[in-house]
Amino acid sequence: MECSLRVFGVPAQENECLFNLKLVCVDEYRKREYYAAVIIQSWFRGCKVRAYIRYMNKVMVFIQKWWRGYQGRKKFRKMVLKQIYVLFLPQIQKRWRGYYIRKYIHNYYALKKYLEAIALNNEMVRRELEEFAEMKEKEEVKKALERKEKKKDYLARKMHYLLSTEQIAGVYNSPYRSSPDPMELQLRKVKPLRHKKKGIQDITNLKYADSFGFQTVPPLPPIGRQKPQGPFRNTGEVLQQRFKPLEPSLQGAASNFSLQLAREKVKQEEWRNRIHDNVRLFWPSENCHRPFNKYSPST
Numbered sequence: 212m213e214c215s216l217r218v219f220g221v222p223a224q225e226n227e228c229l230f231n232l233k234l235v236c237v238d239e240y241r242k243r244e245y246y247a248a249v250i251i252q253s254w255f256r257g258c259k260v261r262a263y264i265r266y267m268n269k270v271m272v273f274i275q276k277w278w279r280g281y282q283g284r285k286k287f288r289k290m291v292l293k294q295i296y297v298l299f300l301p302q303i304q305k306r307w308r309g310y311y312i313r314k315y316i317h318n319y320y321a322l323k324k325y326l327e328a329i330a331l332n333n334e335m336v337r338r339e340l341e342e343f344a345e346m347k348e349k350e351e352v353k354k355a356l357e358r359k360e361k362k363k364d365y366l367a368r369k370m371h372y373l374l375s376t377e378q379i380a381g382v383y384n385s386p387y388r389s390s391p392d393p394m395e396l397q398l399r400k401v402k403p404l405r406h407k408k409k410g411i412q413d414i415t416n417l418k419y420a421d422s423f424g425f426q427t428v429p430p431l432p433p434i435g436r437q438k439p440q441g442p443f444r445n446t447g448e449v450l451q452q453r454f455k456p457l458e459p460s461l462q463g464a465a466s467n468f469s470l471q472l473a474r475e476k477v478k479q480e481e482w483r484n485r486i487h488d489n490v491r492l493f494w495p496s497e498n499c500h501r502p503f504n505k506y507s508p509s510t
Contacts, residue, residue: 364401367394371403 313319375381375395383392466472 368404
């Protein structure tokens with residue numbers, strides 16, 4: 212500063228005065244300039260921050276718009292799929308149930324094979340049953356023939372006395388026939404029937420017989436008990452009166468020691484119900500022998 216003043220030809224004292232004056236002016240305007248700078252900086256920073264906030268708000272709105280659009284489209288797609296599923300669900304279920312039933316429950320080809328197998332099995336069973344029926348029929352015929360033969364043999368043995376002899380021709384061997392009757396041939400084959408001898412009946416096996424084997428008279432049936440005639444009471448009433456409980460009189464029911472028992476009971480109740488157990492409290496006082504002086508209030 213001094214160099215500049217010297218250049219312009221200003222004296223040194225004046226230079227000092229000017230310098231001091233400028234210092235004073237600078238001190239006076241320093242605070243005002245400081246506050247002005249602070250206000251300018253605050254306004255600048257405020258504008259900068261507000262611009263940044265506007266930018267961030269714009270970016271945030273843009274992001275929210277895209278995100279909400281994405282969420283809405285996703286939700287809409289779900290709703291559309293749900294509606295489509297609800298609309299086509301009956302048809303899908305119908306197709307699937309038809310396929311499942313045709314494949315696993317009412318399968319045409321499996322049912323056809325099953326029916327063919329059943330028909331083949333029926334043919335086999337029918338053939339076996341027919342063979343079994345024929346066999347049973349043959350057995351029945353055979354048994355009938357056997358029974359018939361046995362009957363013929365029995366009749367032949369029973370009528371063996373009709374057999375022809377060398378002297379006399381039998382009934383079935385007529386001399387007027389060219390050949391004998393088949394019954395004659397049957398009589399020649401069999402032997403005569405032997406009758407069993409009847410044994411003596413054992414009388415000890417009779418229903419009513421004694422130890423010696425003689426028949427006895429069967430016992431008579433029991434006689435039913437009836438009410439005897441006459442003025443008799445019913446049996447139940449008689450038994451009830453006979454076995455009824457004892458009802459003694461008052462003198463017989465009372466005890467001989469009832470008075471003593473009553474006194475003991477009264478003593479026990481008095482001992483139980485009394486208030487004080489210390490009997491000395493109710494003894495006469497020690498001054499009972501002194502003469503009694505009537506109280507007279509002093510005037």
